[in-house]
Amino acid sequence: DAGVIQSPRHEVTEMGQEVTLRCKPISGHDYLFWYRQTMMRGLELLIYFNNNVPIDDSGMPEDRFSAKMPNASFSTLKIQPSEPRDSAVYFCASSFGSGEGAASNYGYTFGSGTRLTVV
Amino acid sequence: EDQVTQSPEALRLQEGESSSLNCSYTVSGLRGLFWYRQDPGKGPEFLFTLYSAGEEKEKERLKATLTKKESFLHITAPKPEDSATYLCAVQASPPLVFGKGTRLSVIA
Numbered sequence: 298d299a300g301v302i303q304s305p306r307h308e309v310t311e312m313g314q315e316v317t318l319r320c321k322p323i324s325g326h327d328y329l330f331w332y333r334q335t336m337m338r339g340l341e342l343l344i345y346f347n348n349n350v351p352i353d354d355s356g357m358p359e360d361r362f363s364a365k366m367p368n369a370s371f372s373t374l375k376i377q378p379s380e381p382r383d384s385a386v387y388f389c390a391s392s393f394g395s396g397e398g399a400a401s402n403y404g405y406t407f408g409s410g411t412r413l414t415v416v
Numbered sequence: 417e418d419q420v421t422q423s424p425e426a427l428r429l430q431e432g433e434s435s436s437l438n439c440s441y442t443v444s445g446l447r448g449l450f451w452y453r454q455d456p457g458k459g460p461e462f463l464f465t466l467y468s469a470g471e472e473k474e475k476e477r478l479k480a481t482l483t484k485k486e487s488f489l490h491i492t493a494p495k496p497e498d499s500a501t502y503l504c505a506v507q508a509s510p511p512l513v514f515g516k517g518t519r520l521s522v523i524a
Contacts, residue, residue, distance in 0.1 A: 301459070330511050339516035340460075340503070352510070388459050404450050405512060407459030 301408035303389050309414045315377040318411045320389030321370055330390040330405060331364055331374050340388070346372065379415045386410045418443040420515035422504050428521045432493050437518045439504030440486040449487050450512060451480050452503040460503055494522045 302321040310316050322329050331343040344354040349366045357364070361380070366372040376383055390405040419442045429435055441449065448467055452460035464473045466482040473480050477498060479490045489502055499522045505512040 328510065332514075340514040342511050342513075345511050347510075390459070404452070404462035404465060405460075406462070409457070409459050 301389055301391055301406050303387075303408035303411050305411060306409065307412045307414075309416065310379055312380055312415055313378040314415075315375065316379045316383075316413060316415075318374040318387050318389075318413070320372045320374070320408060322372070322389070322391030323406055324370065326391035326393050326406070327369075328392045328394065328405075329366060329372050330392075331372070332388045332390065332407075334386045334388060334410070343374070343387075376413075379413075381415045384413055384415050386412050418506055418508055418513040420504055420506055420513055422502075422515035422518050424518060425516070426519040426521070428523065429491075429494055431495055431522055431524050434490070434492045434494070436491070437489040437502055437520070438486060439489070439515055441504075441506045443506045443508045443513075445508045446506060447509070448507045449482055450505040450507070451478075451487070451489055452505065454501045454503055454517065463502075491520070494520075496522045496524050498522050 304319045327348050330345040332340045333343055334340045342356045344357055344364045345352055346366045362376055364374045388407050388410045390407045392405045421440045423438045448465050450465050451463040453463055454460045464480045466480055469482055469484045471482050477492050481488045499520055501517040501519045503514055503517045505514040
């Protein structure tokens, strides 16, 4: 398996533009997580899905952020309109199970991230 | 609210100089404590899961231990290739809650 695949790797956009980040989880994984990483705040959870259904989106900072998972092999995180404070590295991760039991022996598998810069 | 605090923020070691990284946590009903390694420009990579106080796990030069309030990642005789950010995370219910990490530099 190629692991969790994220695209694009880098994105530079102007304030006010729409940004769409993409993620392909590992085949067979039933949980998908979107995290954001900054120097100041570290890794913060934005939203997670179980079997394509959003379970907890309390970490989504504002209505400008939205996420979808139309099928088991694809998820998007959209920011509209983007602002400079959204600049960060956005990670997608997947797991088989929530991390408990046997699944916790492997933890979450993270993608390489998308570095977003909003100017 | 689940909280994870890692110390130090940064650590610089000479090759072969053993040391420990600390992860203190506050969580209701710990179901697992996770250690990850993150290299620059990459996503975190899973290292260990610990479940109960007194448990230990080892991988090459790394050994993780767990008490009721904290976990330690011991690095024995580190090499330059051990340089990375080490992240600690806890799970009470999904998802994982991460600390900000310790940036480790090992100098040859």
